[in-house]
Amino acid sequence: MVAHAKMLRARHAGAKVVFIGPCIAKKREGAESGQVDGVLTFEDLAAMFEEHGTDLASFAPQPEEEGGVNRAKYYPISRGVIKSFEQYIDGYEFVAVDGAEKCKEVLENIESLSGMFIEMNSCDSACVNGPCSLTLKAGALRANADIRRYVNTDLQKHASSAYEPVRGIDFTCVHERKRTEDFEPTERQIAEILAKTGKFTKEDMLNCGACGYDTCIEKAWAVANGYASIEMCVPYMRERAESMSYEIIRTSPNGIVLLDNDLNILEINAKAKEIFGIAEANVKGKGIFEYFNPTDFVLAQADKKNIYNKKIFVEKTARHIEMTIIVLKDNKGTYAVMKDVTQETESEARLDKVRSETLATTDEVIKKQMRVAQEIASLLGETTAETKVALLKLKKTLQSGEEKKD
Numbered sequence: 385m386v387a388h389a390k391m392l393r394a395r396h397a398g399a400k401v402v403f404i405g406p407c408i409a410k411k412r413e414g415a416e417s418g419q420v421d422g423v424l425t426f427e428d429l430a431a432m433f434e435e436h437g438t439d440l441a442s443f444a445p446q447p448e449e450e451g452g453v454n455r456a457k458y459y460p461i462s463r464g465v466i467k468s469f470e471q472y473i474d475g476y477e478f479v480a481v482d483g484a485e486k487c488k489e490v491l492e493n494i495e496s497l498s499g500m501f502i503e504m505n506s507c508d509s510a511c512v513n514g515p516c517s518l519t520l521k522a523g524a525l526r527a528n529a530d531i532r533r534y535v536n537t538d539l540q541k542h543a544s545s546a547y548e549p550v551r552g553i554d555f556t557c558v559h560e561r562k563r564t565e566d567f568e569p570t571e572r573q574i575a576e577i578l579a580k581t582g583k584f585t586k587e588d589m590l591n592c593g594a595c596g597y598d599t600c601i602e603k604a605w606a607v608a609n610g611y612a613s614i615e616m617c618v619p620y621m622r623e624r625a626e627s628m629s630y631e632i633i634r635t636s637p638n639g640i641v642l643l644d645n646d647l648n649i650l651e652i653n654a655k656a657k658e659i660f661g662i663a664e665a666n667v668k669g670k671g672i673f674e675y676f677n678p679t680d681f682v683l684a685q686a687d688k689k690n691i692y693n694k695k696i697f698v699e700k701t702a703r704h705i706e707m708t709i710i711v712l713k714d715n716k717g718t719y720a721v722m723k724d725v726t727q728e729t730e731s732e733a734r735l736d737k738v739r740s741e742t743l744a745t746t747d748e749v750i751k752k753q754m755r756v757a758q759e760i761a762s763l764l765g766e767t768t769a770e771t772k773v774a775l776l777k778l779k780k781t782l783q784s785g786e787e788k789k790d
């Protein structure tokens with residue numbers, strides 16, 4: 385990777401160099417080399433595509449960059465480095481070893497070996513079997529065959545043109561001995577480290593190798609020496625994550641139910657049981673339809689569409705709920721989150737009742753007031769009319785008196 389990065393920098397001045405591959409170790413190598421701007425594993429890349437909704441099938445294939453015969457494309461398979469040579473130096477034996485254990489054995493005996501070019505791959509079957517190579521459809525053997533077929537076709541295609549390597553680059557690389565003096569932890573210190581990942585007895589030590597060490601004790605030794613971290617224990621981290629998510633589901637104030645594709649209950653918390661009125665202790669594996677009208681779940685699954693905040697009345701328990709149904713990707717099932725809104729709904733209904741009663745009373749009062757007002761008005765009307773007649777009479781009298789004076 386670093387050699388290739390040096391070539392790319394020489395060929396494309398100012399370019400950013402990003403390595404994409406199946407190898408987690410490249411992350412450190414890339415950072416330490418100062419030659420690589422970024423390292424992504426295939427898993428990182430797949431996650432990025434998913435996050436951005438990138439559908440690779442929607443892109444047209446890009447024409448390959450023209451180049452000459454490039455045997456370096458054999459690199460990801462076992463003996464790939466050796467196969468990439470254009471010629472072999474006489475007097476040397478070319479050997480490939482795969483797997484961390486075999487590599488270790490070679491390095492432990494390196495001083496007794498001579499006249500050998502040794503290709504070492506930590507991963508069995510080399511890079512095609514790297515830890516972040518995504519799920520291999522037919523295993524490393526098939527991947528190996530695919531690479532060989534691809535490179536052979538490529539070599540035939542470019543047989544007439546020679547690959548022009550960038551020359552004048554210094555590929556020398558000095559690897560410093562990293563472990564100078566290892567610390568030898570005591571049995572008690574090892575036991576303390578093991579306890580941090582829930583390993584108290586022999587049976588707790590799975591020795592599964594998922595952390596990169598063959599045994600849990602080797603890994604504990606590496607933690608004591610600062611070569612590994614507690615979190616590298618995959619079963620422990622998985623269990624911790626699962627128990628945390630379980631705890632969140634268990635204690636959630638909302639009802640949560642997880643169903644498989646046949647609408648059988650995979651997980652259900654206490655609040656959901658309370659909402660559905662389920663008294664049985666264990667209902668896992670039972671159909672949701674035994675306890676609840678499953679129409680919304682069926683519709684959500686059929687349309688592959690989530691349903692958000694749908695208001696539902698559960699007759700059995702007289703609960704009002706707001707239900708959100710999420711359809712999981714890849715037909716993994718559905719889950720629902722139910723918010724109990726019984727109190728709010730009931731107080732809203734009570735408020736509505738008070739409101740309409742108040743309105744009715746107000747109407748009645750207004751009607752009565754209107755009647756009274758009309759009566760007062762009619763009385764006032766009569767009085768006014770009589771006063772008006774009297775005043776007119778008076779006015780007339782006064783007017784005729786004035787005329788007589790004149």
Ligand code: SF4
Nearest residue numbers: 592593595600617618
């Ligand atoms: S991943 Fe955990 S359980 Fe497996 S070998 Fe390493 S320390 Fe032991």
